[in-house]
Amino acid sequence: MKIAVLNGSPKGQISVTMQYVRFLQTKFPQAQFQIYDVAQKINKLERNKEEFQNLIREIKSSQAVLWAFPLYFFLASSQYKRFIELISERKAQSAFRKKPAAVLTTSINFFDHTAHNYMNAICDDLGMKYFGSYSAEMNDMLKSSERKRLEAFGELFIAAVQNAQPAIKNYQPVVATRIAFKSGRPKPINTSEKKVLIIADEMDKKSNLGKMVDYLRASFSPTADLVQLKDIDIKGGCLGCMQCGIDNVCVYEGKDGFVDFFINQVMAADILFFAGPIRDRYLSSSWKRFFDRSFFKGHTPALKDKQIGFIISGPLNQISNLREMMTAYVEIQRANLIGFISDDMGTSEEIKIALQTAAFRAVDYAQKNYIKSPTFYKVGGVKIFRDAVYSRLRPVFQADHRYYKQHGLYDFPQKNYKWRMINSTLILLLKIPLVRKEFLKRMKVEMTRHFDRYIKKPK
Ligand SMILES: Cc1cc2nc3c(=O)[nH]c(=O)nc-3n(C[C@H](O)[C@H](O)[C@H](O)COP(=O)(O)O)c2cc1C
Structure with a gap:
C-alpha cells in the first residue's frame, strides 16, 4: 500500500512534522508512506506544470493521502494553501476523488481545530474519504502515552484504507453567492485624524469586492488609504526558520518590502480593514502569506488597540470556521473586531448600511479607545x-x-501568594464540620460581597 504524504512544512524533511511521519514509517513499514515536499517546493510546482502533473500522478497512483503539516496562523502555511488552490485551478481534483485521507498536524495546540476543520472541508470538497485528524503537540512524541496514541491512529487509518471503510462527510459544498452589489454615494464620516487603511489582495474594481471597498473608502473623510497586497514586494512565504524569535528580525528583511509595509503602514494605522474574496474555504493564499509573514513579531500583539474589520466577497456565512479564525486573530492581537461585511449578507442596501455602520463604529470606537471584552x-x-x-x-x-x-x-x-495563603487556610478550616456547614450556607452571599463597593445595593 502506498500512502502519499503531502508535506506542508516549508522546512521540508528537516521539520518537526516529518518526524511524526517518520514515526509512522517506523511503526508501519508495510504501508509505504511516500513523502512529497509540496510546501517547500511550491514555487517549482507553480512555475513548472510538468512537475505539478508528476506529483498529481503520484497521488493518483497511491491508495491514500496523508495531509501532514505544521499549524501556521490557525491553518496551514501559505505555501500549502497555494498548493490546495492549484489543485482546483489546474483541475486536478480527480486524483483525489474517493481516496481515503487523514490529517496529521504538529503545533502548540493553538487553533489546531480550525486547521483540521478546514482540511476536513477541503477533503469533503475534493470528494475524498476523510478518515480523521491527529493533532500532535510539537513534543508529544517524547511521551509514551502520545506515542501509543499516534500508533493507534496510524493503525486505524491503515485498517480503514485496507477495508475500504466508508467515511462520514462533515461538510456540504458551499454555494457561490450571486448578488451583484450596487454601490452608491456614502455619507462620509470624519476620521478625526485617525489613520484608516484598507488592505486588499488583488482586486478587480468592477467586482463586488472592488465596489464594496470603494464604498467603504468613500465612507471616510478623508478617503481611506488602500493598499493591494499584489503591490507589496513580497518575495515568499514564511520559511518557518524562527530566526525572528531572538530579536524580531525576519530573514527577508532588506530583501523584500513586507517588514517595512507591516511596520510603517499596518502598525501605523488606527483602523484596519482586511478585504478579499473567499478562495476555497479561506481567503487567498496571498492573504495567508500576509498573516504568516507577520510572524516576525512572534507571539506579541503587534496590532494591539486597533479597530479591525473584514470586507469579504463570497459565501462567508456558510464558512463559520473562517469567521472563527478571523475573530480569534483580532482578539489575540488585543484589537477590536468591528465586524464582517460580506456580499452574501443581504441586499445591496443592507450591505451599504453595514459598510457605513462599520466606518462609523471604527472611528467612534477608535476615539473612545474601546476594545470589546475578550472571550x-x-x-x-x-x-x-x-x-x-x-x-x-x-x-x-x-x-x-x-x-x-x-x-x-x-x-x-502560583505567583498569587495572597490567594495561596487564603486557600490553604480555608481548605484546612473546611475540614471542621461546623465551619463547613456555615461556609456552604454563606457561599452565595460571600461570592458577591466583594462587588459591593462598586455598586448600589437594592433596597
Ligand atoms: C509562521 C508560524 C505560524 C505558526 N502558527 C501556529 C498556530 O497558529 N498554532 C500553533 O499551535 N502553532 C503555530 N506555529 C508553530 C508550529 O506549528 C510548530 O512549531 C510546528 O511543529 C512546526 O512544524 P515543522 O517543523 O514541521 O514546520 C506557527 C509557527 C510558525 C513559524
Missing part, C-alpha cells in the same frame, strides 16, 4: 503562549520573553 479565544490563547514562551520556547523566542516580562504577561496563578 475564550484570547483568554485561552494568551495562556498557551504565556506557558510556552516562559518555558520550552524561551531560547528561541527571546523577543517574546522580553515583551512578556515588560508587559506583565507572566501572570501565573
Whole structure:
C-alpha cells in the first residue's frame, strides 16, 4: 500500500512534522508512506506544470493521502494553501476523488481545530474519504502515552484504507453567492485624524469586492488609504526558520518590502480593514502569506488597540470556521473586531448600511479607545503562549520573553501568594464540620460581597 504524504512544512524533511511521519514509517513499514515536499517546493510546482502533473500522478497512483503539516496562523502555511488552490485551478481534483485521507498536524495546540476543520472541508470538497485528524503537540512524541496514541491512529487509518471503510462527510459544498452589489454615494464620516487603511489582495474594481471597498473608502473623510497586497514586494512565504524569535528580525528583511509595509503602514494605522474574496474555504493564499509573514513579531500583539474589520466577497456565512479564525486573530492581537461585511449578507442596501455602520463604529470606537471584552479565544490563547514562551520556547523566542516580562504577561496563578495563603487556610478550616456547614450556607452571599463597593445595593 502506498500512502502519499503531502508535506506542508516549508522546512521540508528537516521539520518537526516529518518526524511524526517518520514515526509512522517506523511503526508501519508495510504501508509505504511516500513523502512529497509540496510546501517547500511550491514555487517549482507553480512555475513548472510538468512537475505539478508528476506529483498529481503520484497521488493518483497511491491508495491514500496523508495531509501532514505544521499549524501556521490557525491553518496551514501559505505555501500549502497555494498548493490546495492549484489543485482546483489546474483541475486536478480527480486524483483525489474517493481516496481515503487523514490529517496529521504538529503545533502548540493553538487553533489546531480550525486547521483540521478546514482540511476536513477541503477533503469533503475534493470528494475524498476523510478518515480523521491527529493533532500532535510539537513534543508529544517524547511521551509514551502520545506515542501509543499516534500508533493507534496510524493503525486505524491503515485498517480503514485496507477495508475500504466508508467515511462520514462533515461538510456540504458551499454555494457561490450571486448578488451583484450596487454601490452608491456614502455619507462620509470624519476620521478625526485617525489613520484608516484598507488592505486588499488583488482586486478587480468592477467586482463586488472592488465596489464594496470603494464604498467603504468613500465612507471616510478623508478617503481611506488602500493598499493591494499584489503591490507589496513580497518575495515568499514564511520559511518557518524562527530566526525572528531572538530579536524580531525576519530573514527577508532588506530583501523584500513586507517588514517595512507591516511596520510603517499596518502598525501605523488606527483602523484596519482586511478585504478579499473567499478562495476555497479561506481567503487567498496571498492573504495567508500576509498573516504568516507577520510572524516576525512572534507571539506579541503587534496590532494591539486597533479597530479591525473584514470586507469579504463570497459565501462567508456558510464558512463559520473562517469567521472563527478571523475573530480569534483580532482578539489575540488585543484589537477590536468591528465586524464582517460580506456580499452574501443581504441586499445591496443592507450591505451599504453595514459598510457605513462599520466606518462609523471604527472611528467612534477608535476615539473612545474601546476594545470589546475578550472571550475564550484570547483568554485561552494568551495562556498557551504565556506557558510556552516562559518555558520550552524561551531560547528561541527571546523577543517574546522580553515583551512578556515588560508587559506583565507572566501572570501565573502560583505567583498569587495572597490567594495561596487564603486557600490553604480555608481548605484546612473546611475540614471542621461546623465551619463547613456555615461556609456552604454563606457561599452565595460571600461570592458577591466583594462587588459591593462598586455598586448600589437594592433596597
Ligand atoms: C509562521 C508560524 C505560524 C505558526 N502558527 C501556529 C498556530 O497558529 N498554532 C500553533 O499551535 N502553532 C503555530 N506555529 C508553530 C508550529 O506549528 C510548530 O512549531 C510546528 O511543529 C512546526 O512544524 P515543522 O517543523 O514541521 O514546520 C506557527 C509557527 C510558525 C513559524
